[in-house]
Amino acid sequence: MNLNENEFQFSDKNFQYLKQKVFQLTGINLSDSKTALVYSRISRLLRQNHFNDFDEYCNYLEQHEPKAEREFINAITTNFTSFMREEHHFEYLQEVLLPEIIERNRLKKRIRIWSAGCSTGEEPYSISFVVNDVLKDIQDWDVKILATDIDSDALLTAENGLYKDKDVEQISASYLKRKARYFDLYDSQTKTYSINNQFRKIIYFKYFNLMCKEGWPMQGPFDIIFCRNVMIYFDRFSQNQIINTFCNLLAVKGYLILGHSESVPSSIQNKLKYVDRTIYQRVQ
Ligand SMILES: C[S@@+](CC[C@H](N)C(=O)[O-])C[C@H]1O[C@@H](n2cnc3c(N)ncnc32)[C@H](O)[C@@H]1O
Incomplete structure (x- = not known):
């Protein structure tokens, strides 16, 4: 897949390189259908570090700089979670x-x-x-x-x-009734709560x-x-x-x-x- 209509050149070779890199660093096994996901998560790093295309970015990653690898891992992982998930x-x-x-x-x-x-x-x-x-x-x-x-x-x-009210309030009623015990209001303007000590x-x-x-x-x-x-x-x-x-x-x-x-x-x-x-x- 060549996502040339996008902001950065992204070839199959780039995708295969990033796929083996993420596997080597984290064990995450990306299927070949994840091209768009990798593009969208990693293009942010290209912008941030002023790279012109994915070839440049892959060369940079190949130098095994701890900072580059850390940024790559942080960008590629899926962090979806919630309070009392799978209640x-x-x-x-x-x-x-x-x-x-x-x-x-x-x-x-x-x-x-x-x-x-x-x-x-x-x-x-x-x-x-x-x-x-x-x-x-x-x-x-x-x-x-x-x-x-x-x-x-x-x-x-x-x-x-620190968590936003929308994250706190999606927990079910039986736990929400103890909200004032679990959380302290941290900032009323931004509706942010902190976990009670x-x-x-x-x-x-x-x-x-x-x-x-x-x-x-x-x-x-x-x-x-x-x-x-x-x-x-x-x-x-x-x-x-x-x-x-x-x-x-x-x-x-x-x-x-x-x-x-x-x-x-x-x-x-x-x-x-x-x-x-x-x-x-x-x-x-
Ligand atoms: C989808 S979240 C799950 C969070 C929580 N356990 C839950 O069920 O809501 C998956 C987490 O696993 C972490 N992860 C992925 N590969 C990992 C690895 N090799 N070692 C440790 N954590 C890893 C990711 O960074 C991410 O935060």
Whole structure:
């Protein structure tokens, strides 16, 4: 496909180069139908860095400058997320998973949760809302939520914890009634809310690439790992490798929660038992 009618020359060769580059850097496996998406997301970087065409941009990227690679990753990733997205998981967390984990961990009073691919923060903050609602004596517990992503811009937004009213108000009525508990009004003119400190302070945001080959720095064991709507973009081989590693990092009887359109491959189902809609439990 040649998008010559567009602002920048963009050849098939350019697309194939960017496609293999994004795969190499992030594990994201773009299909050949994503030409227009790549053009629209990357042309912004050409404008910003004053390149004349995609040939120039690809040469620049080939120099492996960390800044260039970071900008490329941030531009190409899909960050769509929302508070209480796939709400069923948060109801199940509240009604089944947390009561069970609290009972199991009541002597050590420690809970570890990982939001892998946390994007702009709505997922780990939603987890924190539920954990704080369920664990009434949270001040006596050692609770940590690790929140990681490969997109440094998304992580910055997550750490800032500022959201527009339209993002806050799309949550369902049962959670919206606790809006004043979860959020503080930050700026009435721009209708911006900030996450209340009680819900921020148990979250640790970190840059982490799930395709990292050098061994993962986190020790575990995690009681729950959320990795939702992230591996959908990876090939089967990478999905299997990552899910196996998640499994090793989970406590026995710990839970892995995937996105509603994702699943654990059958080859790993002897280790991870299906318990509810895209929720799996480590069995051994
Ligand atoms: C669609 S968002 C999902 C956000 C959230 N988990 C949810 O379900 O709403 C996918 C996120 O995965 C991140 N991601 C993609 N490839 C990644 C990788 N190799 N390592 C870590 N995060 C990655 C993207 O940057 C993006 O923020």
